[in-house]
Amino acid sequence: MQPLEADDPRTVGEYRLLRRLGAGGMGRVYLGRSPGGRTVAVKVVHPHFAADEEFRGRFRREVDSARRVGGEWTAPVLDADPEAPTPWVATGYVAGPSLHQAVVGHGPLPEHTVRALGAGLGEALAAVHARGLVHRDVKPSNVLLTLDGPRLIDFGIARAMDGTASLTSTGVTVGSPGYMSPEQVLGREAGPASDVFSLGAVLAYAATGTPPFPGDNSAALLYKVVHEEPELGDLDGVLRETVTACLAKDATARPSPAEVARRLAGAAGATGLVRPGWLPGPVVEGVSRRAVELLELEADDEPPAPPPVPSAPAPSPPVHATPTEPSAPPPGGPPGAFGPPPPYGAPTEDGTPPRRRRRRAALLAAGALLAATAAGGLLLFPDGLFPGGGGDDPKPDDRPPGTVPEAFVGTWEGQTVTRSGLHGSTLTLTVSEGREGEETVRMVYEITGLECRARGTVEDVSKTRLKVTERSEGDSPEVLGVKVCSGETATVVLTLDGEGRLHYASDDVGAGRPEGDLTRRK
Missing domain, CATH: 3.30.200.20 (Phosphorylase Kinase; domain 1)
Structure with missing residues (x-):
């Protein structure tokens, strides 16, 4: 940037x-x-x-x-x-390096990374082609790498398959030498199979560190694409077989994008391969640096907090807030939650200077960023939008008032996301039988193989809503000498939506107010 x-x-x-x-x-x-x-x-x-x-x-x-x-x-x-x-x-x-940047900076990627990359891009192209489109410029700089998997970007020259407008009429080059298909080079119709050829060239580059059609100038590159066989180095096994099939000169002999994904990932698809550790360590560090840059930028973008105004001591708060009462967010972040830091100048409990505190919060979030901001935006369910939790009531529960309803009891799983659109962590949340004032909730936040654990005390109960005070549990792992788990206390609201999901929402500003929809573990 x-x-x-x-x-x-x-x-x-x-x-x-x-x-x-x-x-x-x-x-x-x-x-x-x-x-x-x-x-x-x-x-x-x-x-x-x-x-x-x-x-x-x-x-x-x-x-x-x-x-x-x-x-x-x-x-x-x-x-x-x-x-x-x-x-x-x-x-x-998408706050991640391009494939080109990753290979130039760190060399060829390991086989398991390339297979996950190919499966994800194959599924992306299958979605593109299903809508009657051709990307026409699949190349390493148009592939971004995130902790959540690869992202195919820049559809600036994609067009409908049945379109007739020429994209070269104003001198704009369609495609990139070395990654263009033979039919593109020869000025023929470029259909979905053309994207598959480019995908094969991209995977060869990712696995070997060099393009499959090397050359000193565009003319040499284009000649090799049309007339010579690709140079695949020591690529072997199913990866070599798949890349070779993609780079067939005859467009009809190439596999479909869905077939590429199936060959590389099996029935589980790309999500079966994209898991913590799918990227090599040096690339993860690069993703983390980009996350820090973005989060520091967000912090700099926040207006300074106004100075505190002296006032008389506030009266003691009630023991239990009603569902419509706003509750002030605690000064710290929920254990294992990641997100943008507090606004610059905001006071902190431990007396840490705001800028240092801000940098620490950015480091906590570094490994959790994903691209920002991919599909769909956020799902926000503030208190009062659905009074009492919203949705249909679960099955009748005759337990005494203040007892955790049976509909909450069990283990729930899902992803969290911050209000600014950053991916947080994989959350496993277990609710046990109990009542108000008891520690009946356990949370495990996982990101890139690291875990933060917390326990929660139930503060307020209704048929569809639990208000929980969360505290960290156990020692925190460290990254670059910085503790990953914040160790702070936070308030979490759990809401049943009437459709089999449990909505998790933390009101902590320092953690980006993470939210997520959880489903019951089967």
């Missing part, structure tokens, strides 16, 4: 721009923030393209196509304005 320069805009549409991410043949890319606090990547086309009506029409069609792209392994298009004086498009921001 680079600071904005004098000629960079400060706002695009409703998005406030914070940093410059890069530039390409079609425009510049910025890190931005929506009015609701979501972090996005905003691509603004070059001004000379904006004056070209043919380009505007093509850009409009491309944005419409990109909006249709979905799937777990892509970054979604969130907003766009093709009619603006300078057209732009905003996508979910």
Whole structure:
């Protein structure tokens, strides 16, 4: 990320721009923030393209196509304005290095990483093709790596399969030499099989550290793509077989993206391979550094907290707050929860200087970031939106008042996400039988193989809602000399939604107010 320069805009549409991410043949890319606090990547086309009506029409069609792209392994298009004086498009921001950056910085990736990468990209392309689209520029710089798996980005030149508009009519190169399919090089129709060829070239690069068609110039690269066999080094086994099949000169001989995913991951799919440790350690450190940069940027972006105003001591709070009473967030973070730090200048219990405290919070969140901001946004259920918890009541429970309802008892699992869109942790939460004032809740937060454990005391009970005070349990693991578990006390609200899910919500500002929908372990 680079600071904005004098000629960079400060706002695009409703998005406030914070940093410059890069530039390409079609425009510049910025890190931005929506009015609701979501972090996005905003691509603004070059001004000379904006004056070209043919380009505007093509850009409009491309944005419409990109909006249709979905799937777990892509970054979604969130907003766009093709009619603006300078057209732009905003996508979910993925805070991870590109495959190109990872290989240049750390060398070839291990086999298990490449298989997970191929399975995820295969499923992403299957989702793209199912919507009648062709990406047409699958290459290492358009693949981002996160702790949650790979992300395929930049559908700027994707188009509908039945489209007839030429994307080269204004001199814009379609595809990248060395990763283009033979049919693209020869100017023929590029269908879904063309993306599969590019996928094979990307996987060869990830596994060997060099492109399968090396060359000193574009002409040499393009000649080899059409006429020569790929150079795959010591690649072997199912990975070599799959890559070789993808790089077949005959488009009809290539496997489908779904078949690529099946060959590499089996019936479990990409999610069976993308698990803690799927990325090698040096790449995880790079992801963590990007997370720190982003979270420090978020902290810098917060307005300074106003100085405290002396006042008379507040009366003692009631023992149990009603469901509609707002409760002030505790000063610390729930054990194992990750998210942006408190605003700069906010007071802390332990007297740590705000900037040091902010950096510590960023480090706690570093391993938990995911790309920001991929599909769908956040699910927020503030108190009072559904008084008493909302949804249909569970089956009748004749237990005495103050007793934990049977519908809560059991083990629940799910992912948490912070209010700013950052992935938190994998949460396993167990509720035992008990009543108000008893420790009947246990939490285990897991991220990249590290665990934080906590116990919870039930403070308030209704048929569909538990209010719990959470405290850390046991010693905290450390990363780079920093404790991962915050060790603070937090307030957590658990709400049954009437559809078999348990909604988890923490009101801790320092942890990013993490939330998540949990399902009962079977």
